[in-house]
Amino acid sequence: MSIPTRTLGLGGPMVGAIGLGCMGMSWAYGEPDDEASVAVIRRALELGVTFVDTAQVYGPFVNESLVGRALHGRRGEVVLATKTGLIADRDRQIHRNGRPEHVRGSLAGSLSRLGTDYVDLYYLHRVDDEVPLEDTWAALAECVTEGHAQRLGLSEVTVEQAELCHRIHPVSAIQSELSLWTRGPLSGVLPWCVANGAAFVPFSPLGRGFLTGAVGSGSFGAGDLRARNPRFTAEAMAANEALVGEVRRIAAGAGATPGQVALAWTLAQGEYVVPIPGTKRLAYLEENSAAADVLLTAADLSALDSLPPAVGERY
Numbered sequence: 001m002s003i004p005t006r007t008l009g010l011g012g013p014m015v016g017a018i019g020l021g022c023m024g025m026s027w028a029y030g031e032p033d034d035e036a037s038v039a040v041i042r043r044a045l046e047l048g049v050t051f052v053d054t055a056q057v058y059g060p061f062v063n064e065s066l067v068g069r070a071l072h073g074r075r076g077e078v079v080l081a082t083k084t085g086l087i088a089d090r091d092r093q094i095h096r097n098g099r100p101e102h103v104r105g106s107l108a109g110s111l112s113r114l115g116t117d118y119v120d121l122y123y124l125h126r127v128d129d130e131v132p133l134e135d136t137w138a139a140l141a142e143c144v145t146e147g148h149a150q151r152l153g154l155s156e157v158t159v160e161q162a163e164l165c166h167r168i169h170p171v172s173a174i175q176s177e178l179s180l181w182t183r184g185p186l187s188g189v190l191p192w193c194v195a196n197g198a199a200f201v202p203f204s205p206l207g208r209g210f211l212t213g214a215v216g217s218g219s220f221g222a223g224d225l226r227a228r229n230p231r232f233t234a235e236a237m238a239a240n241e242a243l244v245g246e247v248r249r250i251a252a253g254a255g256a257t258p259g260q261v262a263l264a265w266t267l268a269q270g271e272y273v274v275p276i277p278g279t280k281r282l283a284y285l286e287e288n289s290a291a292a293d294v295l296l297t298a299a300d301l302s303a304l305d306s307l308p309p310a311v312g313e314r315y
Helices: 034-047 062-070 100-114 133-145 159-168 189-196 234-254 258-267 282-293 298-305
Strands: 005-007 014-016 051-053 079-084 086-088 094-096 119-124 149-155 173-177 199-203
Touching: 034 062, 034 282, 062 100, 079 100, 100 119, 100 133, 119 133, 119 173, 133 149, 133 159, 149 159, 159 189, 173 189, 189 199, 234 258, 234 298, 258 282, 258 298
Parallel strands: 051 079, 079 119, 119 149, 149 173, 173 199
Antiparallel strands: 005 014, 086 094
């Protein structure tokens, strides 16, 4: 059984409508379990989840190695994305580095760790305000000219930044946080993607797990970024419970789980929208991939669109 497919932007490759974000396998969500994560990635391909997302900074570096190991001998089955432009120091503090020599030169390391000679999509992970964006993007375009990247993408940018880059080299995808409790891109970046034929790739489409209804306050370990996230304080979670309550109500009527409803809502935002929920567990992978077959009614979508904004800053 394989999930429905979508085109990753106008003229882009065909991918499963639900992708797989691999960050949490190595970074930010507790202790890693490499063997379980490899099993998840390989099972994802069997289900038709063929769009796999990683980055140099996750780990740092170890997530790309993990993904490369999982994809050994199966590179042709996947549309593979990685990112540059963020670096982590010895204290795991993240810094931006958009210098042309860095974003161009660091791709060789990614390719080695991933066990491939090209990536399908190479993102600028964050804009470095200390480097002219046009210089960073021109350097990334050289990676396409050299054949080491098929397409280029941006992450967490403004419409103005996307426009600037698009004039230099096509922006094939924009990745930003989008979910029922983070809807900012709907008013600017997503319409820009629609107008320009770019894919929109929502990360954290399950609200970092909150929209599944299975996350409780105070249940995070020291290695879990949610322990310090403003939306996961007891007060914020209590206020945001109204969102989950409505998602649960719609899920019951649709014969789906709350998480599947949350993913189905993101899919309903446009034909080139491909969310990338992450997980280290096979059961959640199966659940997430099945969301591609969940059909929400117009009334369901209207109710979800009317949900109040989430309480708390997202970072």
